[in-house]
Amino acid sequence: MKILVTGGAGFIGSAVVRLAMRRGHRVTNLDALTYAACLDNVTPVSDMAGYSFVQADIRDRAALDAVFAEHxxxxxxxLAAESHVDRSIDGPGAFIETNITGTYNMLEAARGYWVGRGRPDGFRFHHISTDEVYGSLPADPAIKFTETTAYDPRSPYSASKAASDHLVRAWHETYGLPVVLSNCSNNYGPYHFPEKLIPVVILNALAGKPLPIYGDGTNIRDWLYVEDHADALLLVMQKGRPGRSYNIGGGNERTNLDLVRTICAILDEKRPRPAGSYAEQITFVPDRPGHDARYAIDAGRIRDELGWRPSVTVEEGLEKTVQWYLDNEAWWRALQDRHGVGERLGTRA
Structure with missing residues (x-):
């Protein structure tokens, strides 16, 4: 199968590219190479037959038409999107332009291409989104996000992703474009850009810096190992029902504080400090504006309809992730000078 992956030099996108190539697909990786992208993320497969890279911006419709025609x-x-909540608080405009207008351009380019080829039944447009579009959950563990949960976004980032989800559904209902959608919980794993919580904690710990936790650390997230997510995404793309959405979660709910303590314990074992535990570096900082209390995914639909389950527990995944960062210092050091990395963002509200 020939797959066009947008945002394939990013964190989740590159995991999809690596897995798709290893499974024998042909992949065109389209990426604008903004601050969070890194072509080193796809180095393991970039020399394989069937891989190609195109630097293009999804806000550029003419460039998209050319990519569809050629590939x-x-x-x-x-997957191409602005995705960091804190950055969306400081600069929402980029999120509107990329996540909403860019998705519109992708839909129109795909629709024109699909119609021009005679509306083939096998064509799919898979839009990858986030559970943050659903808003915030109460603490009750019995309550989780399902595919029918009402949208209630709380940040410029999640609002822009909610808008893009609605566009994708509208293009299916109005124009018949064969789409599938997926909404995932928090991802983590190798190649995670060093501005998100888990890599920040790992790298700050190694540098002897404070480990910042927003508020009191009781916010809960459902953690999904990125390679499990890539597996689920390829399955949804190939087997998902057109017009259908699928929630993808790891089934690993943890408070932010518990997560950070687990990372510290892994580092204590793998690279001990001269004295004491890395947990001594934990520092509580003022909370993010509009910080959602809890996310939790009910992944029953993808399990029952497509047979998918996560293969990695959060403890196993965190150990793999910590080890990857310990083994790949050259990768993360090259990214630490990029704009905003290492700074506290999202405080302008």
């Missing part, structure tokens, strides 16, 4: 994909996996 003639059987499916699109649309």
């Amino acid at each position: 003639a994909p059987d499916a699109v996996m649309h």
